[in-house]
Amino acid sequence: MSSNLQNIKQRISVRAYADQPLPAGARAELEAFMAGISHGPFGTPLRFRFLDESGVSRAEQRRLGTYGMITGDRYYLAGAVRIGGADAELDYGYCLERIILQATGLGLGTCWLAGSLNRDTFAQKMALQGNEIIPAVSPVGIPAELKRLGIILAQNLMQVRKRREFGNLFFDGQAGQPLSLTAAGPWAAALEAVRAAPSASNKQPWRVIKSGPDFHVCLEADPLYNRAFKSFSVQRLDIGIALCHFELAASELGLPGGWHDVQPQPATGKLTYIKTWRPA
Structure with missing residues (x-):
């Protein structure tokens, strides 16, 4: 497992994923990490789930609202929080990024999505309660191919320069x-x-x-x-x-x-x- 600083430097936005399951060990480690997060650093209650969409149809994938922008997505990192407290967004952003960096350390690709998603569909999958919302999610998986990954890395370096x-x-x-x-x-x-x-x-x-x-x-x-x-x-x-x-x-x-x-x-x-x- 790489260090947090390495993960921060290596994290990139991956929008194309290989059509294959996650390594069992990596998935188990990531799910265990997510299960250990119940509150943000500033006290807001949170809950996160690993969503497995590997068995759904392409039509169902379109309902996620990311089809076309994200391809090959089988799995998602999603969470729920009650907005209203002064630090709710801070806690959610902090904790989902912790999870994303953990995935990066496991060699997996991710991509923050806050605007391009169908919140109603994700709300059903998360079984939202009361005034919970889903501010953002991330697909997670194996980047589509090394050639594609090389392109993404080059684009990421350009983005760093921006x-x-x-x-x-x-x-x-x-x-x-x-x-x-x-x-x-x-x-x-x-x-x-x-x-x-x-x-x-x-x-x-x-x-x-x-x-x-x-x-x-x-x-x-x-x-x-x-x-x-x-x-x-x-x-x-x-x-x-x-x-x-x-x-x-x-x-x-x-x-x-x-x-x-x-x-x-x-x-x-x-x-x-x-x-x-x-x-x-």
Whole structure:
């Protein structure tokens, strides 16, 4: 099993899967990992399921709302959460990314899907209760072929190059003041892990302000984009992914600490304050 930092670097969006079952060991390990998640890091109750669609018809696959965008999909990683709590989207994004990175470490392909899915169909398969919703899912499987995988890897490298510059995402002391790699010191690799995180439409809405020893994570929101998702904030989901990457990277780098809600909230300019990482 590879390390979290390796998984973060190797994770790519796979949209074409081989028409074959998952290795039994990999599937069992992934299902056991998912079963161990009942709450997010900020306390929101969650539940995740491994959905096996290998026996359904092509017509049934179309009902998932991903047919055409995703091909060869037999299996899905899906979850449910009750939206309403302040941290619900953060917890869901964090935990589904943990599962996706676990799948990456097992040599499996995944792809975040928040817009292109039929939530009614997934709701039936998850047997949603009360005010639960499914913010996002991911297909999981063996990438279609090595040649195709090579194309995907090349595309992923191009996508990494499309990431915003380090100093456009991470600030020194105040919003808008670029943080240099030198000033980031030992935390630079954890911030690079955030920079590598996937986000809806590659909008990269996270911003981080280094203030003394603390790192204030903020959201640069796109209100019009968020309104397209009526029941939840897709960009807070993205922030949950970023929080996951930062914490996993910091832990692996031997940089202990934890998330805090700082009161009074720090000055963040036009950015929306989310959480603060405070080194131990």
